[in-house]
Amino acid sequence: GHTVSPMFSSWLSNVLPEAVRATYTGRRMFILTVTSMVYLYAASQWVDRVPGLRGFSLVFLVGWIAGLAGYWLLLVTPMPRMEVDEGGGFLRSFAEPWRTPGFTRLAIFASSWTVGMSIAGAFYAIYMLKYLDMTYSRIAIYTNITLFCMVAGYLSFGPLAQRYGSKPLAQLLIVPGMAVPILWVFTTAENCAWVVPIACVLNGLSISGLSVAISSLLYKIVPQGQDNSPYWANWTGMSALASAAGPFVGGFL
Numbered sequence: 256g257h258t259v260s261p262m263f264s265s266w267l268s269n270v271l272p273e274a275v276r277a278t279y280t281g282r283r284m285f286i287l288t289v290t291s292m293v294y295l296y297a298a299s300q301w302v303d304r305v306p307g308l309r310g311f312s313l314v315f316l317v318g319w320i321a322g323l324a325g326y327w328l329l330l331v332t333p334m335p336r337m338e339v340d341e342g343g344g345f346l347r348s349f350a351e352p353w354r355t356p357g358f359t360r361l362a363i364f365a366s367s368w369t370v371g372m373s374i375a376g377a378f379y380a381i382y383m384l385k386y387l388d389m390t391y392s393r394i395a396i397y398t399n400i401t402l403f404c405m406v407a408g409y410l411s412f413g414p415l416a417q418r419y420g421s422k423p424l425a426q427l428l429i430v431p432g433m434a435v436p437i438l439w440v441f442t443t444a445e446n447c448a449w450v451v452p453i454a455c456v457l458n459g460l461s462i463s464g465l466s467v468a469i470s471s472l473l474y475k476i477v478p479q480g481q482d483n484s485p486y487w488a489n490w491t492g493m494s495a496l497a498s499a500a501g502p503f504v505g506g507f508l
Contacts, residue, residue: 263329264487268477280470281413284463285406292402299395352486357476362490365469366497368432373501375436382439387447397455404459412464416471425468432461 271279294317302310352358383389383397416424438454477486 264491266332268474268479268483268487271474275417278413278417280474281409281411281416281463281467284466285409288402288405288409288463292399292406295402296395296399299391303391348485349489352489355476355486358473358486358489361469361472361476362493366493368429368465369494369497370501370504372432372436373498374505375439377502377505379439382442383447383451387442387444387451389447397451400452400455401459401462404456405463408460408463409467412467416467421468421471421475425465425472428461428464428468431457432465435461 298314298317302314304310305313380394383394389397412424435454435458438450438457442450442454473490477483
């Protein structure tokens with residue numbers, strides 16, 4: 256996924272009109288999230304009824320087949336013709352995005368936010384299983400609450416970002432996003448029935464809004480044409496490192 260992501264993002268940034276980027280991003284994420292909601296609930300029901308290797312193997316097999324189908328669809332999608340830039344080498348191209356102040360600031364912000372949120376976020380499900388004694392089905396219900404709020408957020412925040420700007424939207428949603436791990440600190444077996452849904456709602460709205468805002472800002476910063484591939488490669492690499500660093504730090508703590 257991370258290998259294909261820079262190429263896919265480069266292609267998308269060149270074919271997506273600027274006037275509809277935020278709205279398109281919201282609708283695209285809406286479709287992805289609805290698909291995740293349906294499959295997650297079905298998979299959790301299956302694993303509860305068929306525990307062990309047999310149950311999880313089928314879940315992984317379906318995901319693998321869906322992934323292959325996605326790559327096939329990408330292969331048959333037309334790519335725009337662009338002139339090849341013969342100048343410069345690999346290291347120069349790799350370092351070029353970091354000479355763009357806007358890209359550097361946005362990458363540092365997104366990476367810092369990802370690390371901060373995933374330090375605890377990666378362990379919410381484990382906490383619900385081991386300490387709150389929840390079933391897979393109940394966890395799936397709470398996860399679907401988050402996904403439902405993400406769906407509502409993608410449909411709402413895309414047009415809002417298009418109309419009022421992505422930066423004000425990001426600044427607005429940082430506060431509820433920061434409240435999520437604080438709520439989990441006070442979550443116990445006695446109050447989880449109402450604290451966890453609130454945390455899920457805030458998490459879904461903040462994730463969807465920030466995703467739309469950051470994606471829209473990134474599309475504005477990254478230049479058009481084939482020269483933008485290093486930008487997406489660096490962005491994907493930073494995102495992967497941040498996503499891995501958060502759970503690692505959380506597990507160490």
